[in-house]
Amino acid sequence: MSKPKETLNPFEIARTQIDRAGKKLNLDAGMLEILKNPRRELTVHFPVKMDDGTVKVFTGYRVQYNDAVGPFKGGIRYHWNVSLDEVRALSCWMTWKCAVMGIPYGGAKGGVICNPKEMSKDELEHMTRRYASEISIIIGPEKDIPAPDVYTDGQTMAWIMDTISMAKGFAVPGVVTGKPLAIGGSLGRDEATSRGLMYAVREAAKKMKLTLKGATVAVQGFGNVGMHFARLMHDEQGSKIVAVTDSKGGIFSEKGVDPKEVLAFKEKTGSVVGFPGTKPVSNEEVLELEVDILAPCALEGVLTSENAPRVKAKIIGEGANGPTTPEADDIFHKRGIVLMPDILANGGGVTVSYFEWVQNLSEFFWTKSEVDQKLEGVMVGAFNRVWDMREAKKVDTRQAAYMVAINRVVEAYKWRGIFP
Numbered sequence: 001m002s003k004p005k006e007t008l009n010p011f012e013i014a015r016t017q018i019d020r021a022g023k024k025l026n027l028d029a030g031m032l033e034i035l036k037n038p039r040r041e042l043t044v045h046f047p048v049k050m051d052d053g054t055v056k057v058f059t060g061y062r063v064q065y066n067d068a069v070g071p072f073k074g075g076i077r078y079h080w081n082v083s084l085d086e087v088r089a090l091s092c093w094m095t096w097k098c099a100v101m102g103i104p105y106g107g108a109k110g111g112v113i114c115n116p117k118e119m120s121k122d123e124l125e126h127m128t129r130r131y132a133s134e135i136s137i138i139i140g141p142e143k144d145i146p147a148p149d150v151y152t153d154g155q156t157m158a159w160i161m162d163t164i165s166m167a168k169g170f171a172v173p174g175v176v177t178g179k180p181l182a183i184g185g186s187l188g189r190d191e192a193t194s195r196g197l198m199y200a201v202r203e204a205a206k207k208m209k210l211t212l213k214g215a216t217v218a219v220q221g222f223g224n225v226g227m228h229f230a231r232l233m234h235d236e237q238g239s240k241i242v243a244v245t246d247s248k249g250g251i252f253s254e255k256g257v258d259p260k261e262v263l264a265f266k267e268k269t270g271s272v273v274g275f276p277g278t279k280p281v282s283n284e285e286v287l288e289l290e291v292d293i294l295a296p297c298a299l300e301g302v303l304t305s306e307n308a309p310r311v312k313a314k315i316i317g318e319g320a321n322g323p324t325t326p327e328a329d330d331i332f333h334k335r336g337i338v339l340m341p342d343i344l345a346n347g348g349g350v351t352v353s354y355f356e357w358v359q360n361l362s363e364f365f366w367t368k369s370e371v372d373q374k375l376e377g378v379m380v381g382a383f384n385r386v387w388d389m390r391e392a393k394k395v396d397t398r399q400a401a402y403m404v405a406i407n408r409v410v411e412a413y414k415w416r417g418i419f420p
């Protein structure tokens with residue numbers, strides 16, 4: 001694959017997206033400058049005792065992008081490619097995500113540069129606890145509430161919750177979301193991002209008069225988001241999952257696969273690759289398959305000006321954060337491909353995080369159907385606000401989502417004013 005011409009720096013991309021929407025909204029230069037900068041950035045370097053007795057120093061970040069609307073909110077990522085600019089971009093996207101969903105949070109994100117695949121459970125626990133302790137000066141249920149992201153999960157959140165609780169001397173469940181049920185997690189949080197993505201794709205399909213029953217779906221990334229999305233589309237919409245990939249490669253089947261069987265296979269072998277009755281497909285090829293729905297559910301910067309002309313899907317649902325460059329956005333828009341942008345499409349995760357936090361603060365828990373119903377209401381509401389903006393202003397769906405989100409944050413600034 002040849003290299004795209006455009007930048008893949010996620011923070012530069014995030015700022016371009018703000019510029020584009022800002023122009024359409026006629027934002028004044030000062031406000032634009034505020035929105036293009038994070039409020040607070042914490043970098044921590046901390047030692048961890050490894051299993052072999054050596055000490056390794058890790059670097060982590062927590063960027064608190066904007067809290068005009070409410071407390072900071074956003075996940076923590078463990079990945080070898082984590083950088084300050086990536087965390088800045090992700091925290092920026094969290095700001096717009098919470099705003100477009102209409103939930104009362106600002107945006108933040110954390111990350112630690114590490115390779116979790118090469119670390120033991122003990123090493124991960126020690127690293128997580130020390131990182132939590134380092135960022136404890138700025139997180140808390142009323143300040144900034146972390147959650148899972150790439151290569152972190154309920155166990156990671158449980159360690160953070162315990163670390164913060166030990167320092168306080170009492171349990172503080174509301175300090176993180178995405179926790180296991182036994183310590184104050186919410187029913188439905190596991191699959192929430194994917195369920196929300198399914199609703200977003202369903203609403204887009206309705207507008208395009210595309211029937212989801214029997215529609216073909218390709219999913220890049222078979223982690224928490226991609227796996228549940230494939231399962232829900234298969235089980236609840238009757239769609240045909242023709243391709244899925246993970247970091248080791250992927251599988252293609254014209255007949256379609258049952259994601260639950262693929263998951264069982266992956267749990268045994270460590271990858272979807274080699275699932276019986278399928279042909280191999282690469283992480284690049286999966287994006288260009290002849291399918292109705294394409295869901296990039298892995299990492300940033302995979303849809304660029306280089307491959308966008310060859311994408312054949314009718315709907316793109318961004319399960320991942322930042323998978324598409326602005327140049328690729330323009331190409332999709334011109335080609336009539338409807339893209340459900342990350343800040344809307346994968347907003348179901350943080351929405352149920354919000355529900356979890358509300359349940360923690362009120363110490364009263366909801367049933368799974370209450371969670372799903374409320375999530376559907378929030379997703380459909382956000383979708384309609386974005387779609388109306390798209391139609392009214394004749395912009396693509398990403399710009400429409402940014403315009404809805406930015407309007408909300410700007411309104412918060414208007415009421416609060418600029419201190420002092």
Ligand code: GLU
Nearest residue numbers: 074075147148149350353
């Ligand atoms: N990491 C997820 C995201 O990017 C969830 C964030 C949260 O629940 O706070 O949206």
